[in-house]
Amino acid sequence: MAYLETKGLEVSFDGFKAVDGLDFSVNQGELRCLIGANGAGKSTTLDIISGKTRQSAGSILLDGVDITDKHEHHRARAGIGRKFQVPSIFSELTVRENLQLAYSKQTSIRHNIFSWPGSAGRERIEEVVELTGLRDRLDTQASFLSHGETQWLEISMLIIQDSKIILMDEPTAGMTIGETQKTAAIFNSLKGHHTLVVVEHDMTFVREIAEIITVLHQGKLLAEGTVGEIEINPRVQEAYLGSGGISHA
Amino acid sequence: MMNSKSLRTLIGYTIFSAAVLLLPLLIDDAYTLNKFSRYLILGLATLGLSLAWGYTGILNLGHAAFFGLGAYCMAMYLKLQTVPVHTGTGGLPDFMVWNNVEQLPWFWEPFHWSYLAITAGIGIPVLLAVMLGWFVFRARIAGVFVAIITLAMLVIINLLLIDQQRYTGGFNGITDLAWLTIGGIEFDPYSKTFYYLSAGSLVVCLLGTGIFTHTKAGLILQAIRNDPDRVRFLGYDVSAYQILAFALSAGIAGLAGMLYAMVLEFASPTFVGVSLSLSMVIWCAVGGRGSLLAATLGAILVNAAQGSLSENFLETWQLILGGFFVLIVLFLPKGLISIGELIRWRRKRTDRVQVQVLSSTKRARGIS
Ligand SMILES: Nc1ncnc2c1ncn2[C@@H]1O[C@H](COP(=O)(O)OP(=O)(O)OP(=O)(O)O)[C@@H](O)[C@H]1O
Numbered sequence: 001m002a003y004l005e006t007k008g009l010e011v012s013f014d015g016f017k018a019v020d021g022l023d024f025s026v027n028q029g030e031l032r033c034l035i036g037a038n039g040a041g042k043s044t045t046l047d048i049i050s051g052k053t054r055q056s057a058g059s060i061l062l063d064g065v066d067i068t069d070k071h072e073h074h075r076a077r078a079g080i081g082r083k084f085q086v087p088s089i090f091s092e093l094t095v096r097e098n099l100q101l102a103y104s105k106q107t108s109i110r111h112n113i114f115s116w117p118g119s120a121g122r123e124r125i126e127e128v129v130e131l132t133g134l135r136d137r138l139d140t141q142a143s144f145l146s147h148g149e150t151q152w153l154e155i156s157m158l159i160i161q162d163s164k165i166i167l168m169d170e171p172t173a174g175m176t177i178g179e180t181q182k183t184a185a186i187f188n189s190l191k192g193h194h195t196l197v198v199v200e201h202d203m204t205f206v207r208e209i210a211e212i213i214t215v216l217h218q219g220k221l222l223a224e225g226t227v228g229e230i231e232i233n234p235r236v237q238e239a240y241l242g243s244g245g246i247s248h249a
Numbered sequence: 250m251m252n253s254k255s256l257r258t259l260i261g262y263t264i265f266s267a268a269v270l271l272l273p274l275l276i277d278d279a280y281t282l283n284k285f286s287r288y289l290i291l292g293l294a295t296l297g298l299s300l301a302w303g304y305t306g307i308l309n310l311g312h313a314a315f316f317g318l319g320a321y322c323m324a325m326y327l328k329l330q331t332v333p334v335h336t337g338t339g340g341l342p343d344f345m346v347w348n349n350v351e352q353l354p355w356f357w358e359p360f361h362w363s364y365l366a367i368t369a370g371i372g373i374p375v376l377l378a379v380m381l382g383w384f385v386f387r388a389r390i391a392g393v394f395v396a397i398i399t400l401a402m403l404v405i406i407n408l409l410l411i412d413q414q415r416y417t418g419g420f421n422g423i424t425d426l427a428w429l430t431i432g433g434i435e436f437d438p439y440s441k442t443f444y445y446l447s448a449g450s451l452v453v454c455l456l457g458t459g460i461f462t463h464t465k466a467g468l469i470l471q472a473i474r475n476d477p478d479r480v481r482f483l484g485y486d487v488s489a490y491q492i493l494a495f496a497l498s499a500g501i502a503g504l505a506g507m508l509y510a511m512v513l514e515f516a517s518p519t520f521v522g523v524s525l526s527l528s529m530v531i532w533c534a535v536g537g538r539g540s541l542l543a544a545t546l547g548a549i550l551v552n553a554a555q556g557s558l559s560e561n562f563l564e565t566w567q568l569i570l571g572g573f574f575v576l577i578v579l580f581l582p583k584g585l586i587s588i589g590e591l592i593r594w595r596r597k598r599t600d601r602v603q604v605q606v607l608s609s610t611k612r613a614r615g616i617s
């Protein structure tokens with residue numbers, strides 16, 4: 001059964017349809033890659049699902065529940081976590097504080113005025129910084145991190161947030177080959193426990209993690225299938241013409 | 250759990266609290282004591298502002314509205330405690346008689362009781378903040394628009410107070426107040442008792458807010474200042490936290506306002522004035538809005554400096570203060586407190602350079 005489902009999703013910016021009648025669904029525990037040329041509407045799709053952008057038509061179901069009219073924080077509580085294309089972290093706070101904020105099982109004021117930031121989720125944070133190599137940076141202010149480290153920080157935040165479904169927008173952008181491989185390993189370990197939607201341009205990375213790929217083109221669903229199927233799909237090849245072919249898109 | 254930053258904060262709070270509480274040992278002069286009480290009270294109001302502005306990023310230009318409402322609540326109570334010249338014990342306040350009011354208006358009635366008045370002095374600002382915050386923050390109004398709306402609120406309340414002369418004393422405000430007496434203790438504004446009331450209120454609020462900002466909720470407020478949108482995607486209801494910070498800030502301002510009416514023995518529309526409100530923002534910025542203690546100190550120091558000047562120098566002083574504010578915003582955006590930070594950073598950097606030089610000379614000599 002579909003865990004996340006969008007029906008006829010549509011959004012337009014000044015008459016330009018960035019997402020145009022999108023029907024898209026992901027099963028529980030699946031890792032889905034979302035690809036497409038620049039401007040295909042990938043980020044906008046994640047924006048609508050996470051509540052950042054309001055759709056002009058269509059609906060979104062999460063685990064069978066309609067969340068179309070919910071605010072971002074309600075969607076987050078319902079289990080949607082989001083990593084942004086431009087890494088979005090709290091630059092004025094330390095790495096540790098960023099991670100403590102991400103540990104957000106308790107969101108109510110009544111709970112949080114009576115608890116210390118470090119009192120819950122400490123083991124979880126320890127585990128994750130071990131995994132992502134940020135241990136030495138825990139007390140560093142996030143604005144002093146390198147680009148790669150900032151990516152890791154946001155990925156760490158998502159892992160700690162422990163959302164049922166995680167939307168990742170270009171998580172490996174700006175990473176070295178080694179770092180990208182490490183990310184692939186982490187994502188593969190998240191599979192099954194979490195449902196993931198990963199937007200990515202790097203086809204090597206996509207091949208390492210993807211089960212099924214969804215291709216967007218001009219705000220519409222163009223194709224869906226395994227890596228092998230997508231790579232030989234003539235419509236996909238056509239859509240990528242002019243942008244140098246699928247693996248360089 | 251105690252890192253060096255928290256430790257430094259703790260030391261700062263302790264030294265400040267001790268200094269403030271021990272000051273009367275050095276000062277015997279009633280007039281000076283009264284002056285210092287006044288500075289501490291303004292420090293308290295600014296502490297409240299720094300909670301909203303410095304911590305949560307709510308630029309409230311109407312902070313004096315909360316302060317003034319507190320002051321008027323206390324003034325109404327203390328006015329009813331006096332014996333009016335014309336009407337005798339229990340009679341109408343004199344300014345109402347002059348304005349041909351015949352009966353005490355209904356909303357003055359609760360101010361016969363000290364506990365109700367004190368509750369109102371904090372409760373009314375808090376309630377106003379919650380109501381305004383509800384509209385502003387739920388609609389996701391931010392930044393300069395919040396500044397404009399809060400400023401408008403201030404101006405409206407100021408005009409109302411002036412306009413409703415029959416009930417508020419208009420331009421003159423409510424004057425000739427009694428001294429507060431609670432549980433047999435009389436708070437003569439020129440006494441040590443009153444100084445301790447002001448200093449105690451400040452220390453309690455400073456420690457209370459200090460602890461509050463170290464809770465998870467306090468961390469969430471800082472995250473909201475940094476990037477409110479990102480906070481929402483973690484599941485926190487940003488507007489609720491903003492309303493909380495705004496209300497706490499207003500409550501502290503209300504308390505400070507009540508003390509201010511007591512120390513000056515009157516309340517007037519200048520307490521709800523644009524000039525005072527903007528001054529509070531300046532004190533906060535001068536000390537360092539990101540730190541509760543720094544903002545408080547900023548208010549105390551600027552006022553102490555101002556208080557030591559002669560009357561005819563005051564105009565020039567406003568100019569100097571304005572220039573000072575511009576300089577700080579340009580060169581020390583985190584306020585005077587960041588001078589320490591700057592020095593520490595410089596020193597660290599020199600240390601590191603020395604270590605590097607040392608290790609490279611060693612390497613050059615093949616020691617290492
Ligand atoms: N807020 C906005 N206002 C106007 N146009 C927008 C806005 N956001 C996105 N667009 C447009 O919508 C289209 C889809 O953008 P989107 O960011 O979703 O693409 P994408 O598939 O994520 O591309 P990329 O691979 O470059 O990240 C683009 O043409 C973009 O210019």
Ligand SMILES: [Mg+2]
Binds near residue numbers: 042044169
């Ligand atoms: Mg994008």
